[in-house]
Amino acid sequence: MAGRTAEEHMAALVVVGAQWGDEGKGKVVDLVSERADMVVRYAGGANAGHTLKVDGQKLVTHLLPSGVMHPSVRCVLGAGMVIAPEVLVAEIAECEGRGLDVRARLTVSGRAHVTFPFQAAIDRASNAGPRAIGTTGRGIGPTYSDKAARLGVTLRDFCELERASARDRVAALVEVWSERARAVGVEAPTLEGTLAWAAPLAKAIAPLLGDASVAAYQAVRAGRRVVFEGAQGTLLDLDHGTYPFVTSSNTVAGGACTGAGIGPTAIDTVLGITKAYCTRVGNGAFPTELQGDEGERLREVGEEYGATTGRPRRCGWLDLPALRYAARVNGLTHLAVTKLDVLAGMETVPVCVSYRIDGRIYEDLPVDDLERAEPVYEHWEGWDASVAKARTMEDLPRAARRYLHEVETRVGVAIAIVSVGAEREATIVRREVFSR
Numbered sequence: 001m002a003g004r005t006a007e008e009h010m011a012a013l014v015v016v017g018a019q020w021g022d023e024g025k026g027k028v029v030d031l032v033s034e035r036a037d038m039v040v041r042y043a044g045g046a047n048a049g050h051t052l053k054v055d056g057q058k059l060v061t062h063l064l065p066s067g068v069m070h071p072s073v074r075c076v077l078g079a080g081m082v083i084a085p086e087v088l089v090a091e092i093a094e095c096e097g098r099g100l101d102v103r104a105r106l107t108v109s110g111r112a113h114v115t116f117p118f119q120a121a122i123d124r125a126s127n128a129g130p131r132a133i134g135t136t137g138r139g140i141g142p143t144y145s146d147k148a149a150r151l152g153v154t155l156r157d158f159c160e161l162e163r164a165s166a167r168d169r170v171a172a173l174v175e176v177w178s179e180r181a182r183a184v185g186v187e188a189p190t191l192e193g194t195l196a197w198a199a200p201l202a203k204a205i206a207p208l209l210g211d212a213s214v215a216a217y218q219a220v221r222a223g224r225r226v227v228f229e230g231a232q233g234t235l236l237d238l239d240h241g242t243y244p245f246v247t248s249s250n251t252v253a254g255g256a257c258t259g260a261g262i263g264p265t266a267i268d269t270v271l272g273i274t275k276a277y278c279t280r281v282g283n284g285a286f287p288t289e290l291q292g293d294e295g296e297r298l299r300e301v302g303e304e305y306g307a308t309t310g311r312p313r314r315c316g317w318l319d320l321p322a323l324r325y326a327a328r329v330n331g332l333t334h335l336a337v338t339k340l341d342v343l344a345g346m347e348t349v350p351v352c353v354s355y356r357i358d359g360r361i362y363e364d365l366p367v368d369d370l371e372r373a374e375p376v377y378e379h380w381e382g383w384d385a386s387v388a389k390a391r392t393m394e395d396l397p398r399a400a401r402r403y404l405h406e407v408e409t410r411v412g413v414a415i416a417i418v419s420v421g422a423e424r425e426a427t428i429v430r431r432e433v434f435s436r
């Protein structure tokens, strides 16, 4: 049965990063999952690091959806993902060690692609030099490249290595990577070694395989609340980010359709997450970046170190043209602003409102000219008082409320959620994001 009757009302929500990743998607997905039936991750792999803090406990997920902390939420990993089997198995074990039964409620797409250790090793080996992307070294680019070259190994093949055609695919991949490894001086993989490594992991993952597209579709059709969880951020999208300094997948909301295997009509809400300022990890343009003490202050107060790699994040001011860009390419219906607490104690807060290139002003993000674009700042009134205990908009200092009001007005998207600390309860929920 296709199409939608007037009575049916979908309740599918896509959560995307509106900047360069690390916006706090993990916390927001955890929060909205309280009312969700299913959370589906649709792109990326173990390059992501979603930090969840609940009741003083901290869990960083790299592959499992951030809804995992809610025991009744079904978790799905979509076909658009690239999965490092040893990371998945370790993450499930960590959750089980905390008393969270994950296996009974997890479906992993057999169409997702496997990241092998040799792909990650070469990703790390290629991470130096003047043209380096500064990747997370998790083998993401190599895995997606192999997928596009029709050389990749799906999780289904990985879990059926007794089948000759599946073994042949692994053998062909190992052969290609042995040559590449030798060329960059990394230990070359062997078929025997790879199969021995794979066997226990395949055994652990095989019972979890399923059709993620069917699972998501059925949940949406049945009127369940489904969250599609993005990884990284809009400006790291392979097609719409600051290429070539991007990740290798579609991080934008459209990626939920291709990555999870659902049609665009299934989605009715797109929530974009932005920090109250801006950060970036890895190389590439970042026009509002701060080099000196101010950047250091944001890094220390905001604890801006990568959840996956521990790398210090580059810090800078909020970029409204970039947010308007994210609003357009994702079709944002709502915004969540995180880390508002980090800005307390500043007399004024600089915000980039437009760009200047060769004397001309651009209100839209000059995404292909960012290296030479000069940010135009306004200095908005700051606030002294801590906002960490605020639970309603009225609890916020007037200048903080104005800051948020200006952001939503100038981006043209309503702010539904404001986060004022890492814990689940350190949040102001202004509007319900599920449409029902």
Ligand code: IMP
Binding pocket: 020, 021, 022, 047, 048, 049, 133, 134, 135, 136, 137, 138, 139, 140, 141, 231, 232, 236, 245, 246, 247, 248, 281, 282, 283
């Ligand atoms: P890759 O995804 O590991 O190939 O890295 C490509 C670029 O995306 C690099 O600039 C990384 O720092 C960045 N990146 C990848 N994953 C994340 C993330 O979860 N948060 C922030 N940046 C990321």
